[in-house]
Amino acid sequence: MTADLLTPSASADPYALFATLRAEDPVHWSDAHRAWLLTRYDDVSAAFQNKAFSNDRVRPVLARRQASGEPTAADRVLGLLSGWMVVNDPPVHTRLRKLAAGAFKGQRIAAMGEQISAIVDEHLDAFLAGSGPQDLVSEVAYPLPATVIATMLGAPAGDRDRFRDWSDELALVAFGTGGAARAERHERALRGLQEMDAYFRELVARRRAEPGEDMLSALMAREDEDRLTDDELVAMCALLLFAGHETTTNSIANATLALLRHPEQLARLRADPELLAPAVEELLRFDGPIKVLNRWVVADTVLGGRTIRAGQRVHLVLASANRDPAKFADPDVLDLARSPNPHIAFGKGIHACIGAQLARMETRVAVGRIVERLPGLSLEQEPVWKDALASRSMETLVVRHS
Ligand code: HEM
Structure with missing residues (x-):
């Protein structure tokens, strides 16, 4: 057997395939992905701590490209990406992590609930004003996170739409390869990202001249030799946008779908709003936004009797680890009050999500407001899932409110 996570049926519902892999071949070489798939909770957890599995995966690509010819526009953008802490x-x-963590601490995320509620309500007002079938992804889940990040970085309100485009373009450049249509989109995305680069450079200059309470000002507040250069500040802005956008959109959309498919759990949440915090953890476990994380192998490693060689790739299948019956009782059951719930939707170890507190806050507010304000919400059609490897992501979530 060679597992392919990108067939239409695996994209629509990968969980049966994950169960087979966990039971029969938990350290699986996939010819389709030319990578090892780790699907058990304990193996994925241990992999986060294993120094043989590296995150340093953009610099080698860039070095190869630079060695083989003239630098292109793509190299400049890849250069920006190669500075991201996550790679x-x-x-x-x-x-980089220490500097970013310091700036996040100053953001008083717990106090951002009201601001986030106001943004969600604005989108829900527009949604409620419409009638008939509407897409909850484009109307509610998609616009929220980019607006929140733009606000956090201190960007003027009028510029927020551009953040969404840049986030899509970053995703395309960070993940997208192959295909002629894709190559053309890739070129367009690169042009967009050059615009983003110039925009963030200007924002950095403005904040240097006039610091505020925002996160960008906090990131540049240090005066010691450890401080971030302008290039690093620009890269950090792009990373925060990229890492916090699609993930949070999908977290909200997947959570809403799971609730619509489990009306008894939705009713339970409606009856007991106190359940919201554990409910969001369970929704992240049950159908979280990240399916797969990538690692490069830098030293031969034996795992489950298989030899994983330096130079190969390993896919850590978070979505499978979170359904492992060895870790979670009845893992395919959605139980909003599940406790304990040691899911790893935010990863683990030194790269564990630095925006988790913000992501939880956004998902709680959005799901809480959707449940409260849309009592007659119903699923209008089966969603179409994107054939994406890294993310668990719907094209649209068409619903109707009554
Ligand atoms: C529900 C939404 C989110 C999920 C499920 C999520 C998940 C993750 C995961 C699994 C990682 C680990 C990556 C790895 O090990 O290679 C990660 C890293 C990261 N996340 Fe999130 N994330 C979310 C939202 C956010 C938000 C809102 C932000 C910031 C605004 C953010 C910023 C980051 C950053 C900067 C990293 C890199 C950390 C490092 O390399 O040390 N994330 N996230």
Whole structure:
């Protein structure tokens, strides 16, 4: 057997395939992906701590490209991406993570609930004003996170739409390969990202001249030799946008779908709003936004009797780990009050999601407001899932409110 996570049926529902892999071949070589798939909770958890599995995966690509010819526009953007903490190992990662963590701490995320509620309500007002079938992804789940990140970075309100386009373009460049149509979109995305680069550079200059309460000002507040350069600040803005956008959109959309498919759990949440925090954890476990994380192997490693060679790739299948019966009782049952719930939807170890507190806050507010304000919500048609490897992501979630 060679597992392919990108067939239409696996994209629509990968969980049966994950169950087979966990039971029969938990350290699986997939010819389709030319990568190892780790599907058990304990193996995925251990992999996060294993130094043989590296996150440093953009710099080698860039070095190869630069060695083979003239630098292109793509190289400039890849250069920006290569500075992201999420594609670096210590010690580069350690320094960037520490600086970002300091800036996140100053953001008083717990106090952002009201601001986030106001943004959600604005979109829900428009949604409620419409009638008939409407797409909850484009109307509610998609616009929220980019607006929140733009606000956090101190960007003027009028510029927020551009953040959404850049986020899509970043996703295309960070993940997208192959196909002529894709190559053309890739070129367009690169042009968009050059615009983003110029925009963030200007924002950095403005904040240097006039610091505010925003996160970008906090990121540049240090005066010691550890401080971020302008290039690093631009890269950090792009990373926060990229890492926090699609993930949170999908978190809200997948959570809403799971609730619509489990009306008894939806009724339970409606009857007991106190359940919201554990409910969001369970919804992240049950159908979280990240399916697969990637690692490069830098030293031969034996796992489950298989030899994983340096130079190969490993896919850590988070969505499978979170359904492992060895870790979770009745893993395919959605139980909003599940406790304990040690899911790893936010990863684990040194790269564990630095925006988790913000992501939880956004998902709680959005799901809470959807449940409260849309009592007659119903699923209008079966969703179409994107054939994406890394993310668990719907094209649209067409619903109707009554
Ligand atoms: C529900 C939404 C989210 C999920 C499920 C999620 C999940 C994750 C996961 C699994 C990782 C680990 C990546 C790895 O090990 O390679 C990660 C890293 C990261 N996340 Fe999130 N994330 C979410 C939202 C956010 C938000 C809102 C932000 C910021 C605004 C953010 C910023 C980051 C950053 C900067 C990293 C890299 C951390 C590092 O390399 O040390 N994420 N996220």
